[in-house]
Amino acid sequence: MENLPNILKNEPAFRKKQIYKAWFDLNINRYEKISTLSLALREKLKNIPWLTVKLKTLQTSKTEHTSKALLELTDGEVIETVLMGRDNKKEDKPAELRYTICVSTQVGCPMNCAFCATGKMGFKRNLTTEEIVDQYRYWQKWLGKKGKIDNIVLMGQGEPLLNYDNVKNALNILLDNTDIGPRKITLSTAGVPSAMEKMIEDKEFPTVRFALSLHSATENTRTKLMPSHQKDFLKFLIE
Ligand code: SF4
Incomplete structure:
Protein backbone atom coordinates (compact mmCIF):
# COMPACT_ATOMS: atom_id res chain seq x y z
CA MET A 1 0.00 0.00 0.00
CA GLU A 2 1.19 3.53 -0.76
CA ASN A 3 2.09 5.66 2.24
CA LEU A 4 1.37 9.31 2.87
CA PRO A 5 4.92 10.69 2.31
CA ASN A 6 5.06 8.97 -1.11
CA ILE A 7 1.70 10.31 -2.23
CA LEU A 8 2.55 13.83 -1.06
CA LYS A 9 6.10 13.77 -2.44
CA ASN A 10 5.32 15.95 -5.48
CA GLU A 11 2.48 17.95 -3.98
CA PRO A 12 3.03 21.67 -3.30
CA ALA A 13 3.72 22.75 0.29
CA PHE A 14 0.27 24.30 0.69
CA ARG A 15 -1.39 20.90 0.04
CA LYS A 16 0.62 19.34 2.85
CA LYS A 17 -0.43 22.23 5.10
CA GLN A 18 -4.09 21.60 4.25
CA ILE A 19 -3.67 17.97 5.26
CA TYR A 20 -1.83 18.79 8.48
CA LYS A 21 -4.56 21.28 9.41
CA ALA A 22 -7.23 18.62 8.83
CA TRP A 23 -5.39 16.15 11.11
CA PHE A 24 -6.28 18.39 14.06
CA ASP A 25 -9.95 18.86 13.14
CA LEU A 26 -11.91 16.48 15.37
CA ASN A 27 -14.82 16.56 12.88
CA ILE A 28 -12.73 14.91 10.16
CA ASN A 29 -11.98 11.21 10.42
CA ARG A 30 -10.65 10.25 6.98
CA TYR A 31 -8.73 11.83 4.11
CA GLU A 32 -11.72 11.64 1.75
CA LYS A 33 -13.48 14.17 3.99
CA ILE A 34 -10.91 16.94 3.49
CA SER A 35 -12.98 19.15 1.21
CA THR A 36 -10.10 21.52 0.41
CA LEU A 37 -8.28 18.74 -1.50
CA SER A 38 -8.95 17.85 -5.14
CA LEU A 39 -11.07 14.76 -5.80
CA ALA A 40 -8.10 13.12 -7.52
CA LEU A 41 -5.89 13.54 -4.45
CA ARG A 42 -8.65 12.39 -2.12
CA GLU A 43 -9.01 9.25 -4.24
CA LYS A 44 -5.26 8.55 -3.90
CA LEU A 45 -5.47 9.05 -0.13
CA LYS A 46 -8.60 7.05 0.50
CA ASN A 47 -6.84 3.89 1.76
CA ILE A 48 -4.32 5.69 3.98
CA PRO A 49 -5.13 5.21 7.68
CA TRP A 50 -6.30 8.44 9.27
CA LEU A 51 -4.28 7.63 12.40
S1 SF4 B 1 16.61 6.76 29.27
FE1 SF4 B 1 15.97 5.02 27.97
S2 SF4 B 1 14.80 5.97 26.32
FE2 SF4 B 1 15.97 7.61 27.30
S3 SF4 B 1 17.88 7.75 26.13
FE3 SF4 B 1 18.28 6.32 27.83
S4 SF4 B 1 17.84 4.27 26.98
FE4 SF4 B 1 16.90 5.78 25.62
Whole structure:
Protein backbone atom coordinates (compact mmCIF):
# COMPACT_ATOMS: atom_id res chain seq x y z
CA MET A 1 0.00 0.00 0.00
CA GLU A 2 1.19 3.53 -0.76
CA ASN A 3 2.09 5.66 2.24
CA LEU A 4 1.37 9.31 2.87
CA PRO A 5 4.92 10.69 2.31
CA ASN A 6 5.06 8.97 -1.11
CA ILE A 7 1.70 10.31 -2.23
CA LEU A 8 2.55 13.83 -1.06
CA LYS A 9 6.10 13.77 -2.44
CA ASN A 10 5.32 15.95 -5.48
CA GLU A 11 2.48 17.95 -3.98
CA PRO A 12 3.03 21.67 -3.30
CA ALA A 13 3.72 22.75 0.29
CA PHE A 14 0.27 24.30 0.69
CA ARG A 15 -1.39 20.90 0.04
CA LYS A 16 0.62 19.34 2.85
CA LYS A 17 -0.43 22.23 5.10
CA GLN A 18 -4.09 21.60 4.25
CA ILE A 19 -3.67 17.97 5.26
CA TYR A 20 -1.83 18.79 8.48
CA LYS A 21 -4.56 21.28 9.41
CA ALA A 22 -7.23 18.62 8.83
CA TRP A 23 -5.39 16.15 11.11
CA PHE A 24 -6.28 18.39 14.06
CA ASP A 25 -9.95 18.86 13.14
CA LEU A 26 -11.91 16.48 15.37
CA ASN A 27 -14.82 16.56 12.88
CA ILE A 28 -12.73 14.91 10.16
CA ASN A 29 -11.98 11.21 10.42
CA ARG A 30 -10.65 10.25 6.98
CA TYR A 31 -8.73 11.83 4.11
CA GLU A 32 -11.72 11.64 1.75
CA LYS A 33 -13.48 14.17 3.99
CA ILE A 34 -10.91 16.94 3.49
CA SER A 35 -12.98 19.15 1.21
CA THR A 36 -10.10 21.52 0.41
CA LEU A 37 -8.28 18.74 -1.50
CA SER A 38 -8.95 17.85 -5.14
CA LEU A 39 -11.07 14.76 -5.80
CA ALA A 40 -8.10 13.12 -7.52
CA LEU A 41 -5.89 13.54 -4.45
CA ARG A 42 -8.65 12.39 -2.12
CA GLU A 43 -9.01 9.25 -4.24
CA LYS A 44 -5.26 8.55 -3.90
CA LEU A 45 -5.47 9.05 -0.13
CA LYS A 46 -8.60 7.05 0.50
CA ASN A 47 -6.84 3.89 1.76
CA ILE A 48 -4.32 5.69 3.98
CA PRO A 49 -5.13 5.21 7.68
CA TRP A 50 -6.30 8.44 9.27
CA LEU A 51 -4.28 7.63 12.40
CA THR A 52 -1.04 5.65 12.24
CA VAL A 53 -1.49 4.41 15.82
CA LYS A 54 -4.18 2.27 17.40
CA LEU A 55 -4.79 1.36 21.01
CA LYS A 56 -3.42 -1.96 22.23
CA THR A 57 -3.76 -1.53 26.00
CA LEU A 58 -4.69 1.33 28.30
CA GLN A 59 -3.98 1.71 32.01
CA THR A 60 -5.59 4.49 34.02
CA SER A 61 -4.71 5.63 37.55
CA LYS A 62 -7.26 5.55 40.38
CA THR A 63 -7.70 9.31 40.16
CA GLU A 64 -8.33 8.88 36.41
CA HIS A 65 -6.00 11.81 35.83
CA THR A 66 -3.15 9.74 34.39
CA SER A 67 -3.36 7.16 31.62
CA LYS A 68 -0.71 5.14 29.85
CA ALA A 69 -1.40 3.74 26.39
CA LEU A 70 0.45 1.12 24.42
CA LEU A 71 -0.14 2.05 20.81
CA GLU A 72 0.33 -0.29 17.89
CA LEU A 73 1.86 1.13 14.70
CA THR A 74 0.88 0.06 11.19
CA ASP A 75 3.80 -2.44 11.01
CA GLY A 76 2.84 -4.08 14.32
CA GLU A 77 5.53 -2.38 16.45
CA VAL A 78 4.36 -0.96 19.78
CA ILE A 79 5.16 2.31 21.56
CA GLU A 80 4.18 3.86 24.87
CA THR A 81 2.64 7.28 25.47
CA VAL A 82 1.30 8.85 28.68
CA LEU A 83 -1.40 11.44 29.43
CA MET A 84 -1.12 13.33 32.73
CA GLY A 85 -3.90 15.58 33.99
CA ARG A 86 -3.57 18.36 36.52
CA ASP A 87 -5.96 20.86 38.11
CA ASN A 88 -5.65 24.31 36.68
CA LYS A 89 -7.27 26.07 39.59
CA LYS A 90 -7.87 29.76 39.29
CA GLU A 91 -8.99 31.75 42.34
CA ASP A 92 -12.55 32.54 41.33
CA LYS A 93 -13.16 29.76 38.78
CA PRO A 94 -13.83 26.04 39.20
CA ALA A 95 -10.82 23.80 38.65
CA GLU A 96 -10.43 22.44 35.13
CA LEU A 97 -8.15 19.66 34.04
CA ARG A 98 -5.23 20.43 31.76
CA TYR A 99 -3.11 17.70 30.29
CA THR A 100 0.52 17.01 29.54
CA ILE A 101 1.39 14.22 27.16
CA CYS A 102 4.63 12.29 27.12
CA VAL A 103 5.54 11.27 23.58
CA SER A 104 7.88 8.59 22.18
CA THR A 105 10.19 9.27 19.26
CA GLN A 106 11.66 5.82 18.50
CA VAL A 107 10.65 2.17 18.79
CA GLY A 108 13.14 1.02 21.42
CA CYS A 109 16.28 3.08 21.92
CA PRO A 110 19.97 2.61 21.07
CA MET A 111 21.29 4.66 24.04
CA ASN A 112 21.15 1.69 26.45
CA CYS A 113 21.03 3.68 29.72
CA ALA A 114 21.57 1.30 32.65
CA PHE A 115 18.39 2.31 34.50
CA CYS A 116 15.98 2.17 31.56
CA ALA A 117 13.70 -0.66 30.41
CA THR A 118 13.41 0.80 26.90
CA GLY A 119 17.20 0.76 26.56
CA LYS A 120 17.13 -3.00 27.29
CA MET A 121 14.79 -3.54 24.31
CA GLY A 122 17.45 -2.30 21.91
CA PHE A 123 16.66 -0.12 18.94
CA LYS A 124 14.07 -1.10 16.34
CA ARG A 125 13.42 2.01 14.26
CA ASN A 126 12.76 5.74 14.24
CA LEU A 127 9.17 6.90 14.40
CA THR A 128 7.90 8.76 11.36
CA THR A 129 6.73 12.36 11.60
CA GLU A 130 3.12 11.13 11.48
CA GLU A 131 3.65 8.59 14.25
CA ILE A 132 5.02 11.31 16.55
CA VAL A 133 2.20 13.77 15.76
CA ASP A 134 -0.39 10.98 16.02
CA GLN A 135 0.36 10.40 19.69
CA TYR A 136 -0.96 13.94 20.31
CA ARG A 137 -3.91 13.31 17.94
CA TYR A 138 -4.69 10.01 19.65
CA TRP A 139 -4.93 11.62 23.10
CA GLN A 140 -6.84 14.70 21.95
CA LYS A 141 -9.40 12.45 20.26
CA TRP A 142 -9.57 10.25 23.39
CA LEU A 143 -10.19 13.32 25.56
CA GLY A 144 -12.65 14.91 23.13
CA LYS A 145 -14.19 18.00 24.69
CA LYS A 146 -13.41 16.74 28.23
CA GLY A 147 -9.95 18.22 28.36
CA LYS A 148 -7.21 20.04 26.61
CA ILE A 149 -3.59 19.14 26.08
CA ASP A 150 -1.41 22.15 26.79
CA ASN A 151 2.02 20.61 27.38
CA ILE A 152 4.07 18.11 25.42
CA VAL A 153 7.21 16.42 26.68
CA LEU A 154 9.40 14.32 24.43
CA MET A 155 10.40 11.99 27.26
CA GLY A 156 8.87 8.73 26.11
CA GLN A 157 10.71 5.89 24.43
CA GLY A 158 13.72 6.77 22.31
CA GLU A 159 16.30 9.52 21.98
CA PRO A 160 14.66 12.43 20.10
CA LEU A 161 17.94 13.83 18.80
CA LEU A 162 18.70 10.55 17.01
CA ASN A 163 15.51 11.07 15.00
CA TYR A 164 16.30 14.70 14.26
CA ASP A 165 14.38 15.40 11.02
CA ASN A 166 11.16 13.62 11.96
CA VAL A 167 11.15 15.20 15.43
CA LYS A 168 11.75 18.65 13.94
CA ASN A 169 8.94 18.20 11.38
CA ALA A 170 6.55 16.85 14.00
CA LEU A 171 7.24 19.76 16.37
CA ASN A 172 6.70 22.30 13.60
CA ILE A 173 3.40 20.66 12.63
CA LEU A 174 2.23 20.65 16.26
CA LEU A 175 3.22 24.30 16.73
CA ASP A 176 1.50 25.35 13.48
CA ASN A 177 -1.74 23.53 14.15
CA THR A 178 -2.39 23.73 17.89
CA ASP A 179 -2.32 26.65 20.30
CA ILE A 180 0.56 25.07 22.21
CA GLY A 181 3.54 27.42 22.16
CA PRO A 182 7.22 26.42 22.06
CA ARG A 183 7.66 27.08 25.79
CA LYS A 184 5.05 24.40 26.49
CA ILE A 185 7.01 21.74 24.66
CA THR A 186 10.11 20.10 26.16
CA LEU A 187 12.59 18.01 24.25
CA SER A 188 14.47 15.76 26.63
CA THR A 189 17.75 14.20 25.61
CA ALA A 190 20.45 11.96 27.05
CA GLY A 191 22.89 14.19 25.11
CA VAL A 192 23.95 13.82 21.48
CA PRO A 193 26.63 16.50 20.92
CA SER A 194 26.56 16.50 17.09
CA ALA A 195 22.77 16.89 17.03
CA MET A 196 22.87 19.54 19.78
CA GLU A 197 25.31 21.61 17.70
CA LYS A 198 23.18 21.15 14.60
CA MET A 199 20.05 22.19 16.49
CA ILE A 200 21.64 25.43 17.70
CA GLU A 201 22.52 26.42 14.10
CA ASP A 202 19.26 25.19 12.57
CA LYS A 203 16.91 28.15 12.07
CA GLU A 204 14.02 25.77 11.29
CA PHE A 205 14.33 23.90 14.56
CA PRO A 206 11.62 25.34 16.81
CA THR A 207 12.66 27.10 20.00
CA VAL A 208 11.18 24.52 22.37
CA ARG A 209 12.49 23.95 25.87
CA PHE A 210 15.47 21.69 26.18
CA ALA A 211 16.07 19.23 29.02
CA LEU A 212 19.26 17.24 29.41
CA SER A 213 19.45 14.10 31.54
CA LEU A 214 22.75 14.57 33.30
CA HIS A 215 22.51 11.84 35.99
CA SER A 216 26.11 12.45 37.07
CA ALA A 217 28.58 15.30 36.81
CA THR A 218 31.60 12.99 36.67
CA GLU A 219 32.67 11.30 33.44
CA ASN A 220 33.23 7.85 35.00
CA THR A 221 29.91 7.56 36.75
CA ARG A 222 28.03 9.01 33.81
CA THR A 223 29.65 6.52 31.44
CA LYS A 224 28.57 3.64 33.69
CA LEU A 225 24.99 4.91 33.83
CA MET A 226 24.84 6.05 30.22
CA PRO A 227 27.09 4.04 27.89
CA SER A 228 26.27 6.53 25.11
CA HIS A 229 28.26 9.17 27.06
CA GLN A 230 30.96 10.63 24.82
CA LYS A 231 34.38 11.60 26.12
CA ASP A 232 34.58 15.28 27.11
CA PHE A 233 30.79 15.64 26.92
CA LEU A 234 30.73 17.60 30.19
CA LYS A 235 33.35 19.99 28.83
CA PHE A 236 31.29 20.34 25.63
CA LEU A 237 28.24 21.07 27.74
CA ILE A 238 29.94 23.82 29.73
CA GLU A 239 31.24 25.45 26.55
S1 SF4 B 1 17.88 7.75 26.13
FE1 SF4 B 1 15.97 7.61 27.30
S2 SF4 B 1 14.80 5.97 26.32
FE2 SF4 B 1 16.90 5.78 25.62
S3 SF4 B 1 17.84 4.27 26.98
FE3 SF4 B 1 18.28 6.32 27.83
S4 SF4 B 1 16.61 6.76 29.27
FE4 SF4 B 1 15.97 5.02 27.97
